[in-house]
Amino acid sequence: MSIKKYNACFLGCESEYEDADIVIFGAPFDSTTSFRPGTRFASKVMRSESFGVETYSLYQDKDLEDINVFDGGDLELIFGDPAIALDQIEEFASEVLSDNKMPFLIGGEHLVTLGTVRAVAKKYENLHIIHFDAHADLRADYLGQELSHACVMRRCWEIIGDNKIFQFGIRSGERQEFTWGKDHVYTNKFNLDHLDEVIDKLKDVPVYITIDLDILDPSIFPGTGTPEAGGIDFNTLLGGILKFTKLNNIVGMDINELSPSYDTSGVSTAVACKVLREMLLVK
Amino acid sequence: MSIKKYNACFLGCESEYEDADIVIFGAPFDSTTSFRPGTRFASKVMRSESFGVETYSLYQDKDLEDINVFDGGDLELIFGDPAIALDQIEEFASEVLSDNKMPFLIGGEHLVTLGTVRAVAKKYENLHIIHFDAHADLRADYLGQELSHACVMRRCWEIIGDNKIFQFGIRSGERQEFTWGKDHVYTNKFNLDHLDEVIDKLKDVPVYITIDLDILDPSIFPGTGTPEAGGIDFNTLLGGILKFTKLNNIVGMDINELSPSYDTSGVSTAVACKVLREMLLVK
């Protein structure tokens, strides 16, 4: 027996940094969450619960042990100051990108996506975003706050411009978000129906994928801040993710909005872990 | 700033009584619940959690802010005496009806429907009822108690007569309920399959709609007293509700059987709020 330092990275993500193709890291931030906070615990709890998941995917016939992923842990973010938190996320993602690795962010509330998108957009021209979500997140501001989870795709749009954002699964928002959105983003309401066409169109451009897990129906994903009934089921989400294999230039990914303490059964965390595994294996 | 009295009505239901077309009110009563009580808290918790829902419906492209709903709060009902509680509900609904507004009752156990139906049936001849539920609720009595949630549709039948009640989604009951029911009510088992035909038939008569939320599968609605697997999913229920727009004479509505404390994730309450929003917008 040889005594080793405690290590508790996400299941199967045990590469050294130098060897890694993908770097996962957590952004435990939920200060602008308007309804029920708690996403700050997502990455921690996912690591802890990931040992209930297999490294092998029967869906893709691939194993996490065959790819190289480094777990960079969680950023230490300041609560109550989104501007500084976003800077910290951007800085970390930029360093990963400059080492030619793909950043994979685990939120936190959806606002954290903005940090990674800023970093990715600096490196890749003509960036496109595929956005899975229950909510449009297209508000100009939320009670005056522009750096809010409810505005995150609007902020991303300000960086990458018109017709670069492709939303799926959207089923909730203010009327104005949709009115505005019609001229600036592509919105596939309620489901993933036109995902094939979009993927076909984006297959050679740099694509950032952001998945707000509340795109899932709350029956299978109750552990989130704003449960919104009428979402897609797990197999539909999984089917969508498997289609990402046709994208030739995925430059960044994130999943967000798991709030584990709202689901004492642990199912939501198990779902998030499985989604993470499948996304890692897709790349 | 001007300091105003605390108000915590259901989201977007802020009309004055005089201006209102619909009056929502709660009947926090569950004294005859035979398995797991707790529906008494439904209306209170729904108001409190409704601010997690949007006023705008992407499904109907309508907004609660465009219609006129008054929130009459909760009746103060006596626990342990269903006869008196039903009188109180009937009295309130009658006053609403006499002011030419539509009563919208939030239960409570399903028995409370009887109070509103009594009031509505006095005003409207030829009343029909559309009944969504997992349970037939057609018993003559339950352990000798005639004013029981398990008998509520039988009691309604005594008021409005044969072939006026149309049940959907029913998947549980005693054998005798179905034997009796065959001659007196229309029962569409398990799902909403023949709803179109029924709505077509009822489109010009006075219709009361009662939705026992346990028609939903407990995967999406675990917060109820008697969870009964095999129910419809949220989008199916929503599809059913949207069809009510074809009814020209809806004279009363209720939703019931949310028991929020059994679902610590809050999803069931969020579902009930969304159902309420869609039903209000349908009218």
Place this chain on the structure above:
Amino acid sequence: MSIKKYNACFLGCESEYEDADIVIFGAPFDSTTSFRPGTRFASKVMRSESFGVETYSLYQDKDLEDINVFDGGDLELIFGDPAIALDQIEEFASEVLSDNKMPFLIGGEHLVTLGTVRAVAKKYENLHIIHFDAHADLRADYLGQELSHACVMRRCWEIIGDNKIFQFGIRSGERQEFTWGKDHVYTNKFNLDHLDEVIDKLKDVPVYITIDLDILDPSIFPGTGTPEAGGIDFNTLLGGILKFTKLNNIVGMDINELSPSYDTSGVSTAVACKVLREMLLVK
């Protein structure tokens, strides 16, 4: 009134032993559970909650009161010694079988199936097993432990041999389980698609049915040790069970892996009770 001894058997299973065709009994054992224990409480909690279910099945138009089931209670098993526990289960099942009654085991973790299968295989030559599960359970050993829930179907295979085990719904496992399994068992991944053909093939041979309830999607069955998203829904499982009526020689049954305390809503327990009722009525 006449005062009788307390009796709390499963709903509608009140036959005397002599009169019974089926004997249900609990095996409260979870010592080898590798992730989240708690299935030891399943049978106890199911009895306690079964009074929330009807004895009548609208799906089969049959009633538990019309069949003869004896509830033998729970075995008193030693925690921490699977070999002895399995012996106790085998002994009990053997006695039931020698009295020409069918044993119906309520787990516990899936390992307990091995005890009943040993007993059944001694009595019935050419035994086949229909296995519903999320997990293949085909490992040679788990961290060196051969008597583990993760190995239970491998142990059963050692008893009954090649091409006798028919798995459905499998969506998780190690790569090696599937590699090995290809040559020894029939595995229908993800769903029940080819169940009809299998039932047709097995309709006259002795069949043991083991249902790991985690074949269900965790949306409807969160109360289990290793929730695995992407499972079948309740109506699909029910449809599968109803097909068992075509089997002419069912010689034993079990359900397992309910871990009630992970689901504070009680839905998982209600689901397990309903599955038990339908399986009892199928026989």
Place this chain on the structure above:
Amino acid sequence: MSIKKYNACFLGCESEYEDADIVIFGAPFDSTTSFRPGTRFASKVMRSESFGVETYSLYQDKDLEDINVFDGGDLELIFGDPAIALDQIEEFASEVLSDNKMPFLIGGEHLVTLGTVRAVAKKYENLHIIHFDAHADLRADYLGQELSHACVMRRCWEIIGDNKIFQFGIRSGERQEFTWGKDHVYTNKFNLDHLDEVIDKLKDVPVYITIDLDILDPSIFPGTGTPEAGGIDFNTLLGGILKFTKLNNIVGMDINELSPSYDTSGVSTAVACKVLREMLLVK
């Protein structure tokens, strides 16, 4: 091995009726509970969890296996009609008393005490009651309902008269309850301070003991309908119970107001089981 019918009585209460000195029975009734219902599940859950308690008491150096207690199970009570439920309780208790056994009732809400007290008062003249509770329960009526948990001691007083009820631990009520109470009952506020004197005074008269478990501080007993901070701790309650050994004529006992589902940790149920054990051993 010999297969026996399932039995799940309270730990160590396995006497036959004929041999028993004490008969425990449950009254699963909570229809008049004004705040949070759920005490109907207390007796069921206590039986189920009692196997986590030892039969031996280190406090009294006595063992349940040395005394004779019969578990009569739960009465099947009608929800929503307290008058009938009380009649059923009274009838059962009367039969027990006529067989010269002591009834020990497990509530349910506190109202159920009235049923047993009626039976006991018919048999024993000069009945006194020792009442442990957080609440005075002395209202004339509650929203017009006279058969309410909040009125139960007032109803008992109507049967046994002035200066026969001795309350301890009371820390909540309406002002009028205390104004009225001053002339009719003995109330020891907040704690058990004068219990010795009262026991000394009552040691040779017939005494009925009713313990509303919410006399305990909610830190140790959160599983109750109306948690009221500032109660006594467990050891103080236990000390009080041990003093009952000085009473020479205990003629009936009850404990009530456990509402197990409000305490997912199971502690409240474990506390109730331990209190029950100590009370049984005191007699």
Place this chain on the structure above:
Amino acid sequence: MSIKKYNACFLGCESEYEDADIVIFGAPFDSTTSFRPGTRFASKVMRSESFGVETYSLYQDKDLEDINVFDGGDLELIFGDPAIALDQIEEFASEVLSDNKMPFLIGGEHLVTLGTVRAVAKKYENLHIIHFDAHADLRADYLGQELSHACVMRRCWEIIGDNKIFQFGIRSGERQEFTWGKDHVYTNKFNLDHLDEVIDKLKDVPVYITIDLDILDPSIFPGTGTPEAGGIDFNTLLGGILKFTKLNNIVGMDINELSPSYDTSGVSTAVACKVLREMLLVK
């Protein structure tokens, strides 16, 4: 019957603004919470659950119905920007003070106290603060953030100066907080031992009272973000509050740090309601 608008103010706080001596209001803010958020729901849930508490206090023999309290509801605060939130709180409290009423703030995280203290300190010279808490809250900054719950008493000290803050119950903090604190504030560690002397000293100066409810032991108050074992029990806290009657010039009060969703039993909320009642009656 006359139909009135829904009102759901805190129990017994139904005065009109003009008549009120005390104005309670909620500050649902927790953006700087560093461990477990959720205090934003405290005021909402307290109102909803307050009907489980009596208006009458047996401890003080006073009734909420005899005093005049107005419930101003909850401020609508921006999440993620503590500076603006504090301005909003200060503005509201200032208006209350300018109308010669006492503000009573319900947090929210402890940072909200700073808003009210700013308003009160502008009106009253020589302001003193009595501070009940488990944590010293004296940091200069927390990860660079100066407007943090962990710094709130340091920020208050910057306004009112040395030897004006009297802390009780403190049992946690960084070493530096205590080193710094020794020269600037009075700290009574662990308990309320010297409260009498402090109250005697402050009886004629303007005093603001802030109670972080985590001064209570988590056994009785688990529903808080950072549970810290070793706190005082409820009766000790109550005893402390009753001593405030000797203060002749209480100019503001608050309670904070209830995070209701961490305590599914509801006890923590019931405790907070009872503390609020007793504090209102003390004034």
Place this chain on the structure above:
Amino acid sequence: MSIKKYNACFLGCESEYEDADIVIFGAPFDSTTSFRPGTRFASKVMRSESFGVETYSLYQDKDLEDINVFDGGDLELIFGDPAIALDQIEEFASEVLSDNKMPFLIGGEHLVTLGTVRAVAKKYENLHIIHFDAHADLRADYLGQELSHACVMRRCWEIIGDNKIFQFGIRSGERQEFTWGKDHVYTNKFNLDHLDEVIDKLKDVPVYITIDLDILDPSIFPGTGTPEAGGIDFNTLLGGILKFTKLNNIVGMDINELSPSYDTSGVSTAVACKVLREMLLVK
């Protein structure tokens, strides 16, 4: 910024192995738990939640950052085979001891203590044990199983002999345990009353300290398998721990029986973390 590998050791236990004086390690084992399992998660959850605790102790005026503790992570133990699990624990502890560091074990069920005691007893002659617990754990066997949590102190006694074990806080067990114990171990029932004398007596001999956290009252520590009311409060336990500073030769320590999922408030885990901190600082 420099990207480092994820590390999630217990708060403030970040020494390298070579520099450490104390080595903490987890034994996630609960296979013999007879009532409610779940202690296997204790060490994992404690690490994850430890960041809610301060490194500084106001009680001892010491800081974890001033001592040298290495976190060796969790052993990978086989479920369902206590003999092998104990060997693995013994092997690890032996290696730590041979490097002249003190092992500090985090259970797991109490049986794991046996592994460390075996290792310690091999190195230190005349070993004594101080044992804090609610339960005597002195059975010869439990349902035939000798390697059971209920027998652990009996097994330790077999190693170190008569009058070497000093038990405190014991309030539950079978009668035989106490009869046997009288002649072989010192048992201080219910509390820590004679701890001073024992510590005085043991101050120069090698002492192993094992704390079953269920010595605490379940009001403050509900998250355990067998809650046993009537325990000591946190400050009493803390007082006891502080007395260990007088022991000159502590050679091993453990805490055990935290079962975090039974306490959704997180308080039990926070308590365990605080106890661990104070014990580490005592050494």
